[in-house]
Amino acid sequence: MSPAPAPGPAPAGAPGGSGPEATRIHNIGYRGYDGPRLGRAAARQALFSQSLRGAYGLGRSAKSKVLPMLLAGVMCMPALIVVAVAVFTKASKLNVGYTEYAVYLQMVIGIFVAAQAPQSVSRDLRFRTVPLYFARPIERVDYVLAKFGAMASALFVLTASPLLIMWIGSLLAKMDFATQTKMFGEGLASVALLSLLFGGIGLVMAALTPRRGFGVAAVIATLVISYGAVSTLQGIAYGTDNPGVIKWIGLFSPITLIDGVSSAFLGGTSAFPGRDAAAPGAGAGVVYLLVVLALIAGSYGVLMRRYRKVGL
Template sequence: MPPETVTQQRADVIHNIGYRHYEGPRLGRAYARRSLFSQSLRGAYGLGRSAKSKIAPMLMLAVMCLPAAIIVAVGVATNATRLPVEYTRYAIMLQAVIGLYTAAQAPQSVSRDLRFKTIPLYFSRPIETVDYVVAKFAAMASALFFLTATPLLILYVGALLAKLDFADQTKGFAQGLVSVALLSLLFAGLSLVIAAATPRRGFGVAAVIAVLTISYGAVSTIQAIAYEQGTTGAVSWIGLFSPITLIDGVQTAFLGATSAFPGNYGPDTGTGLVYLLVLLGLIAGSYGLLMRRYRKVGL
């Protein structure tokens, strides 16, 4: 046999190197969605990341809870007959901390996937655009709800320890939870839309701060000017143009909250319906924009 034939026969040998088909359980989209949600939620507080990544979110959580703990301590020590702060007002008072936390964590949640172009890798598995968007949206909203509801829980427990009226405190606590749940959905949606627009984390942080925090200062200033000039009817309508004043208006109209608007000129029930529709529209619109964005980048 010619040498060329022997060489060709040896080159054509198929070797069994031990590859086998996967025979374990196939967990599917639901498991992938839950895993992405869990990983994103943990990442919002630096869990599973470096120690440096935990400092900022944990510090902001402590800043959110510290005033509530002080209020409780003073109330118990002085046998107070009522809490000095309404449950629905607490998040409004600390909106700057909430805005900074959101600005820091929303870009962290989505910008790296965009920057390193890993989105198509997610969608190469049994996961679709809706799964990615729902998991990220739910994780950011859950992280914000934990940030805003924890101090309310401290206030509620402290009020019960101070032996304040159980029914009144439970009602106020429930109203506060509804308020911060709406705030969490709104802030999560707006911040993720902004952060998903750019792979640059710094740009995302600055844009989220501008929309969530600077807008509140601008709207509050314009409301104060309108109030001083006697145009009190415009005060409640101006509140539609800032996320935090939008929450303030909804809880004033429907949750029995005291308005933080100048002169307490919060919206009535009719205007409150407009506030509620705008709020729900922004949440739904944010979800729709995220779906549209990730259908493009996932190609």
């Protein structure tokens, strides 16, 4: 029997070999996490905070801050002018009511929603990162609540800031504290409803498509074009001596819905043609309020249904 051949050198790349691709085990220092797990509430809070900051471009590029900060400045500038006039002329009341301010500047609010609602949700849809959010511990309801709450909060900051400026200015002008505070509270209630309504509608329109441009167009069509159509029809009804129809036409636009609720329950002056004669009373005001609440709840329901499908 011939003797067994002597073992040769191990080939390169084999265990124990000396080649450049020899197997080595590296200790990368990985250790398991054994600290506290914060759970769904913390994840929901983090998503809310990140979405709210993102609405104003905070934590993003400088270019992302330009439009929201510009719109915030445009929103507050008329309030500063109203306050300056009231202080220097020692007026007994402000030239613009607290509940009317958002109605006059509804174009600025609509542009803000059109720009920031798609930014909040469209990118997650476009890059298909939504299912990653729904991994443990966050769930669909947490995602929708965080996004809805953040958008509504961003709008409330935008619309309440000028009211705060007006209230402080009224006190500097030595107007009656109790009266101004009551009107300021009514104005805050009005813009809170507006923020929930516009935020919900904006997110629904933006969530229907992953394309940000389409989302922007859908939001503008819903918020701005609807107001133009309703105002035109109200003007026609007023010009043809049909004032009773004006308040019911107002049910078909988000901003006129807020205007109707404010004039019926919050002491506001309606911007409808004919003013007080066409403004909804208590009975029609209840219908307005119910429609607003139904649209807010419906927006939440549509978002839940949308993200139930997206997460699959």
